[in-house]
Amino acid sequence: MTKLCFLLCLLLAVVASCSPTRVLETDAAPGFHLSEYKTFDFYDIDASGDALQPYSEQLEFLKQEITQRLEQRGLSRSSSNPDLKINLGVVVAEKVQTRETSILTDPPYYMGQRRYSWQTREVEVGRYQQGTLSMHLVDNAQNELVWQGAAEGVLPDDNSAKVRKRISEGVQKLVEELPQ
Template sequence: MKTTKLLPLLLLFIVASCSSVSVNSDYDKNVDFSSYKTYAFFKAGIDKVEISDLDKRRILRAIDEQMAAKGFTKSENPDLLINIFTKSREQVNVNQFNAGWGYGWGFGWNPYMMGGSQTNVSTSTEGTLYIDFIDAKKKEMIWQGEGNGTLTKNTTKKDERITEFVGKILAQYPPVKK
């Protein structure tokens, strides 16, 4: 009886954990990040990204919003160039649930297994978004943020998901030196 009550909670936890974005960043420890005030997008790099133009615009809009919130200004003569790069891969999830009681894993017929078993197969797309900050004068990458998470094909939720990816990645900029 307790298992039946805990199952919805477990499924909610699994779904919630799948929707999160994990982030990492790396940076040049010799750079003074406080000297950067303006930015522009690195068009040559962004043009090479193999995603739809709609998704590119969603990402760039989200970056604009985050940079403005951090006090940066878009400029024709920027301190920083921002580039993006994406990767994706299909994830196949197989879940088997054995109901009832009995011995073993429920392979074949078992007189002690009263409830049977159920197997669910689902697919999802896992994506990675990289955001690179390049010193415009030196033409050197000074910071890179990376976000990994499950993507959605639902167009009404794409804006939310991309905003979440970009927001969590750029929350790590500027880096806090320890």
Template sequence: MKLSIPLCSGLALALSGCFAAREARIESDYSYSGNFRRYRTYEFVTGDGLASDTSKLGEAVRDAIRLRLKVQGYKTNKRRPDLLVNFRVYEGDMRFRGYVQEDLSRWVKQEKVEDEETPDDYRQGYQAQRMLLAEGTLLITLIDNRTNRAVWNGYASGVTVPSGPQAEVVLRRSVRSIFDQYRVFTEGYLDGNHMTEN
């Protein structure tokens, strides 16, 4: 069987994309004080850096985050969002402190939330792990707007953002992979209760 040159090139490009995606390290951790069942709305943090970047790459990241949160039932709210979303791309290697935890979905199903009144005997405790994140890390943080505390970090390390139109594809794919670690739908969304809301 003969393969044409364009077909071979396309196949090689597709496979290289798969290999590049496999090389990226995707991790996340969360706060035991996060009330994930309560969160329904979000807004982006504004400021310096990529988070305020109005370039195509900054918009590509924001659009990918918006799409994923919409699919999970979240709505934007500029006045009083439940969550603030921040993201940043770090160049070079980076030392990072994460935590060894059970899957967030399982934690949310147990409907546990730790606060100041949680007795010490019932607290989970954080098992810290130090990590060296490889060249190029996209970090997405969800912040509880009421408490002003980070409740979830998702990150992809080893992300090489090429120049040109392929950069948007890489960043969107990285956002999707990161949010695969945050499988939290708004309460009632999967039951169709979102249909009755304004």
């Protein structure tokens, strides 16, 4: 029976480590506990122009997910003088996946005429979008940062249902890190 339990725990650890989203870091102010706060709201987005337009739907979904997770933890959203203000930062960057050539498996890159040398090199094998969410909780009365965290994940190609699922996973993991 203990072998079965051990194998089940090992399988769960492997599955959890293969998750497409991960929490990068979290940091809480000394003595911060989420249970000491009752209400929250978001800072207004400080951006203009057409740059935000393609992402407005995902930003609203992100706010809905954070609201849902914080309400599950006992807080409620209030636009009039909330206890906590939430500042969000979102970065979507294109990344390049590479691999290094090997003299054993790939044809080597030849350099020189008389000075013979073989070199390995990086070969591009794909491109992908990586999203990073940073969340800062600010005590509204003190105007002090009380908690900050960041999560990242690979974003699926133009499939809004999969992007929403990835956002949900990232927000869930990030909010789980908040000290109760």
